[in-house]
Amino acid sequence: MSIQSHITVPAGGQKIIPGQPMPNNPIIPFIEGDGIGVDITPVMKKVVDAAVAKAYGGQKQIHWMEIYAGEKSTRVYGSDVWLPEETMAALKDYVVSIKGPMTTPVGGGIRSLNVALRQELDLYVCLRPVRYFQGVPSPLKQPELTDMVIFRENTEDIYAGIEWAAESDNAKKVIAFLQNEMGVKKIRFPETSGIGIKPVSKEGTRRLVRKAIQYAIDNDRKSVTIVHKGNIMKFTEGGFRDWAYELAKTEFGAELIDAGPWCKFKNPKTGREIIVKDAIADAFLQQILLRPADYDVVATLNLNGDYVSDALAAQVGGIGIAPGANLSDSVAMFEATHGTAPKYAGQDKVNPGSLILSAEMMLRHMGWTEAADLIIKSMEAAIAAKQVTYDFARLMDGANEVSCSAFGDAMIARM
Numbered sequence: 001m002s003i004q005s006h007i008t009v010p011a012g013g014q015k016i017i018p019g020q021p022m023p024n025n026p027i028i029p030f031i032e033g034d035g036i037g038v039d040i041t042p043v044m045k046k047v048v049d050a051a052v053a054k055a056y057g058g059q060k061q062i063h064w065m066e067i068y069a070g071e072k073s074t075r076v077y078g079s080d081v082w083l084p085e086e087t088m089a090a091l092k093d094y095v096v097s098i099k100g101p102m103t104t105p106v107g108g109g110i111r112s113l114n115v116a117l118r119q120e121l122d123l124y125v126c127l128r129p130v131r132y133f134q135g136v137p138s139p140l141k142q143p144e145l146t147d148m149v150i151f152r153e154n155t156e157d158i159y160a161g162i163e164w165a166a167e168s169d170n171a172k173k174v175i176a177f178l179q180n181e182m183g184v185k186k187i188r189f190p191e192t193s194g195i196g197i198k199p200v201s202k203e204g205t206r207r208l209v210r211k212a213i214q215y216a217i218d219n220d221r222k223s224v225t226i227v228h229k230g231n232i233m234k235f236t237e238g239g240f241r242d243w244a245y246e247l248a249k250t251e252f253g254a255e256l257i258d259a260g261p262w263c264k265f266k267n268p269k270t271g272r273e274i275i276v277k278d279a280i281a282d283a284f285l286q287q288i289l290l291r292p293a294d295y296d297v298v299a300t301l302n303l304n305g306d307y308v309s310d311a312l313a314a315q316v317g318g319i320g321i322a323p324g325a326n327l328s329d330s331v332a333m334f335e336a337t338h339g340t341a342p343k344y345a346g347q348d349k350v351n352p353g354s355l356i357l358s359a360e361m362m363l364r365h366m367g368w369t370e371a372a373d374l375i376i377k378s379m380e381a382a383i384a385a386k387q388v389t390y391d392f393a394r395l396m397d398g399a400n401e402v403s404c405s406a407f408g409d410a411m412i413a414r415m
């Protein structure tokens, strides 16, 4: 029995076709998201529509198409349908999309739908730019020195979800295999250990690092830092570091600085030097606080990238203002760095800034730079006028705390 379709293709909209000019009326699928998705997604759409209308005088317009995943999908399609096939098909087919956050239970329960989307669509780059907006409260004395772009590998590492619960038959089987066939003697408590596997490949590393270095070239950035824990995980995180350096040399002509392993090459577009260096993840997390100006483009593995994203977001005001994109070679799905913040769901309270800035990245990706510029300008102006949501207001002198939707309106009023 085929499942009934719940997607309505908006009349008057056109599909974006890779390699063809961007239509003036593109259809953009969106997933509302769980928790605060219900608050931030409508505000994001309203702000984007206003920016596009203002920038192009009605000549261009996004045709939003709702597709479903997560809790809303279980209400629309049935109790166990978290990620419908037609949602996956639409994300592939329509090429550019945006999503709200989705809940993942801790411990048991369903595996992350966010991770499933990234893996199934092979969205191997998680791109998270971190920059400071003047006036945003920050724990740093000079938050403007933090200006980094994270390239987080998005399909491998422990996020592959290869793991077995402690005391399960499968965990016992894997432990027995490791002990009996592989000579492993160092599982401290074999009877009660959960087991996880961390795949990291040369191929996966190279395609991610290639994008990071190319980004540094295209955007005239001064360095690319490979962040890893390769001193401890030699063949996964250490492999990532070695393959990254190798790629910098073989594909971009980088040459060793002194005895290495740092290396450098001339940006073919500007003639300026780009340094490729590495940092061990724990040290990196203290360096970004103490010496943020030393870091620029960052290429790292999935779990490190997850930690680094939220830590860096905090330096420039928090995850209320931290955008992102998940990219393959053909599909782009934009989403905020933060999650569903369940305690605030439905209160019209949280900062919609992260999702709005994710949409700003989407507009730039579409070539609609004038609308993207309007979003940046109006967000800067709303923050400068101290019209901010609770997360900024609680740390800002003289702020006027506004709701999630009122922040969107404050932006629109300043376009």
Ligand SMILES: NC(=O)C1=CN([C@@H]2O[C@H](COP(=O)(O)OP(=O)(O)OC[C@H]3O[C@@H](n4cnc5c(N)ncnc54)[C@H](OP(=O)(O)O)[C@@H]3O)[C@@H](O)[C@H]2O)C=CC1
Pocket: 036, 100, 101, 102, 103, 104, 105, 114, 318, 319, 320, 335, 336, 337, 338, 339, 340, 341, 342, 350, 351, 352, 353, 354, 391
């Ligand atoms: N891509 C995705 O869909 C993601 C999904 N998740 C999922 O979200 C769920 C909740 O995760 P949790 O660890 O609580 O992390 P969240 O990112 O959802 O929230 C943590 C805290 O961050 C602050 N915050 C988050 N979003 C905003 C916002 N828009 N405006 C202002 N402040 C914000 C709040 O801080 P305060 O309490 O100080 O006000 C909040 O309590 C989990 O199931 C997790 O798996 C998590 C990350 C990404």
Ligand SMILES: O=C(O)CCC(=O)C(=O)O
Pocket: 102, 103, 104, 112, 113, 114, 115, 306, 309, 337, 339
């Ligand atoms: O999938 C999830 O629930 C969490 C994902 C996450 O934290 C992230 O991508 O930053």
Ligand SMILES: [Mg+2]
Pocket: 306, 307, 309, 310, 337
């Ligand atoms: Mg995260």
